[in-house]
Amino acid sequence: MSETEHQKCYIYAPPLPEERASKRQRTSKSNPQKHLPERLQTYRKIWSHQEEKIQATLEEADRVTQEKIVNFVSVASQPEPEHRQVSAIPTGLVIAGPSIASHGPFFERLGRRIRDDTNSAYFVLTSGESPNLKTLLKNLIKKATSRVDDDDDDDLGRPSTSSKNGPKLLDFDLGHLQEWQSRNRVQSIVVTIQDSEAFDASILIEIVDLFYSWLDRLPFVLLFGIATSSESFEDRLSGKSLRYLEGQKFDVTQSSEIIEKLFSATVASTDIPLRIGPNLSRRILERQRDHVQNVQDFSNGLKYAYMSHFYANHTSIFLDENVSFEHLSSDMFEAVRILPSFRRWVEGMLEEGQTQEVRQLLQSDQFLFENIIHLVKSGHETLSALSIASTVFTNVRESLQMSPDVPLSSIWTRAASGEMIGSPLLRETMLLIKKIPSDKLVQLLTSMEDLDTASFTIDINAYRHELADLVKRNVNSTPLRSQHDVRNDSLRTTVVAQKVLLSKHKAALSEQDKAYSELVARFHDELDDYFTSTFINPRGLILSEILIYDLKSPHTEVFQPRPRFAIERALASPHDYLGCECCGADLGENGEVSLSGTQPSTAILYQMYLESGALINVSDLWSAFRAIAGDEEEESESKTMALFQRSLAELRYLGLVKPSKKKTDHIAKTMWKGL
């Protein structure tokens, strides 16, 4: 005990009970890490492929904006046009949006492009490394002249104003940069202020002033990363600084858009061996929408899911393309045999009386192996078809300009949870197709033309030709209409026996309209069949446990931890965690566990704290505490008091209470449970 007295914290190691609970005992001594290296290798292969896609998508998403900025930089460094006599630092305001975490990667990519495409130097400054002007300049210079600490001996014969003997430039003197520029002769020095909002306005004003003053010697170009808006940025600078800046605004693609693109490139793409299931996707997407908008987090989430699958699931070994029977241990097959989907499958077969096959599946590893390989392959195909169908469906809605605008991510998650068939969304869309006029159908077919046709079975080209023929023969200026189009119905009002009868009549269809109706009907039916056959419920797939990762558990704890909730809950109901009989036994009248002296003293005090108001009388608290935690005897009171004081100190340490000046002997409550 004496050792731990002065330690702030220590690892509590309770004495181990002699025997662990029987249900937890492992029955066999199998190696839990079997085939781990192979699984990891498969993981790496598959993930690196995904990562490439993510990178490519990101680059593509930024491409237009980045090109504009690069252009701006290369134009800015050119000699000024004659009529522009106002001299100012060329400045780009990059509206990068509120997803601060993605600013870093964005400006990094931008830097690469600027260095590659223009003869410019590019330096990024962040608020963290620029607490004041001096440090900012030092950093800038260090980045430019990289590595050269001023005591380092100069490269041979480099012309240098700071010769060893004479006065040296101070390390925040932009003269260093000038010297560097005289050697490198870049066309422009692009300085990026990555998180302009987090900089002190005074520092921004100072650097603008300073850079402007040096502009005749150093060709500065400033880029400001802005999370809010260019107006609020301008408002923070003084008029004088604004006069020294001149430039343009660049809008970076909204991160919700990028996330959507990433989603279709990764989760909803066609050629991926491991699917992220709908629940997890929904979780990831919701988090992006509600809490953070952050591309990095999105890809981290995916990566973690992939890792979880391959690290923890033995059967994931079958996702390796080159898996061979000889290398697998029989444990793997046992693992497959206990999968729920496998059991369902086998039971189904039994009901159909295929006992022979079932026996083989259960007994022959070789036979099972062949089946697994086959099932995994066909499962991939089914899932790819589902993804393609989602894309087709999104495409159809887009080209029909249907509202509400449902993005692919949402359609995919619905499809992947098997909710598509019979959904209002699908029904409504198919109805609209029934009524589609020819001009819209042309658009629709055109938009569907460049779809991945591998598993898309409808022959779009045939329809296009047929439609083109019909349209050519159409003499009217109006587009062709199908028989379901409401504009082909006319209302007829007749008065029969003093009653007004409203009756719908089909207007007589022209020959062409008839032909067109027939075409639309065929197209509709075919598309309907296609959707019905592809929008299956993936959870019904045999071996879906291998193909799809959809576990909520580690993901939520890792990406959305609940620290405050955890502390509050542990303090409010310690018996849940302690699992001892003494604390949880006596339930109060309304089912709540009441206080008991055996609970940890901090927990007791916390529960009293919960019941009190914003100001707490400490002496009242003490008497309540003593009533629960203490016993009647006099001599143990000092011990109870010690416990009380320690608990109170702990509450204060957790930030739950603080001393109050409002009332003597009172403390103030600073945190409320559940916030």
Added chain:
Amino acid sequence: MLPDELLSQLNTEFPCRETQLRQLAALYSTHLPSPPLLCAHGLTATGKTSVIKSYLSASEIPYAIISSRECITGRHLLERTMAACLDAREELSARKVDRRPYARTESINTLAVSLGRMMEDWDGGKFVLVFDGIDSQREAPPTLLPALARFGELIPNLSILLISTLPLSSALHKPGIPHLHFPSYTRQSLLTILNTSPPKIFPVPPSADKFPGYTPELAAEDDAWLWNRFLGAVWDSLSKNTGRDLVSYKNTSLRLWREFVRPVVDGTFGTRDFSRLMVNRRHLFQLEDSVLDRIISTPDTTATATAAGKDVLPATPAAAKKAAALGAQHDLPYYTTYLLIAAYLSSYNPSRTDVTYFMKHSDKRKNRRHHASTKLSAKKSRKIPRHLLTPSPFPLDRLLAVFRSLLDGPVPQVADVCTQIATLTSMRLLVRTGQGAAGDMLDTGMRWRVNFGWEYVRRLGRSVGVEVGEYLVGGVDV
């Protein structure tokens, strides 16, 4: 070059600075001794820097200029001064100076000694040391100015010239210093100066085939004529009232010029149709846009062109631009939006009203209305609407409580909520205040404040379907 020639050349380069140039010529000439100290002062853009620099370089007196703008600390100023003097020295004598004795200039004393040594080595020539903007030197030690003022007496042949915005006499603790005042330019002077370089009316000269008679000389004459009148108009309508200095005036004029001459370039008006042009382009002179300094100068050609065609006053482009920009803003995540709204309400509502506004069990809307109306009628006469006051600080838990009661469903207590608060803080939408501002983020004593206005929060609210005004004590009459 003879002094007279020199002066007249400088006078053409810098019109309206004859007095100052004459005085400079009298004080600093190659042969006569110069005063040990001179203080040149004048408001911004009165030509102090450029006139003095041009004079010194033309008169061939050795000099060095140190701009305080480029010196980050007092020490930096000393180091740069020494380096600049040595450079000047080297350039003049065209031989290497042994710089070793001057390696470090830690204090003003060292500078005095080093300068003395340097001047001794110098064979009797004079040297002018100019400190530009010395009054705005960052982190200047209090002794800097008085010490510099005495350098000229301590070191023979050295003349110190201080340039500042206001006269320095008292700061130098030294009586009888000669001052050279650069007065602000009058309207007439400004016109004279800016008239020396009129911009072109036609960015590309009209084709020689169509207008064979329109020679470059003729064009230049037209440019000057129109520019002169235009300048007068700009001064009288805009710059007289704001941005009176040379640079602002010039910027404003240049910003308006292309728009102004557009009808001439189009061919609608002739180059000398000044009065018709004025009537046609009068909206340019009625808006504040061109006097405001902005980073983004988008000459919104299409909008102004159509406006000009109809000859009506367009809605102020500043407002239009603002509206457009507001629309184009990035969306915030759902809960972040609510957090901001909650923060606004916590800042602007007194905490005692929270029970009325945010109790879960009461019918919010009804309660709110009722409350608002009684409040209004009771104290109407002497109340400023809350949203016009400054925001008051609030503790974090209050923000979280309001946040939760604004939302209908339960929000899990995830760490993401705290992350968002941190993000909003680094975006300066929320600001930490009070004694804990610099300290620990997790300190519960920490208080927060919003750093955005009513317009912003109202728009936020509408994006998630919340009328923020309904929750604001006292309501908002908009």
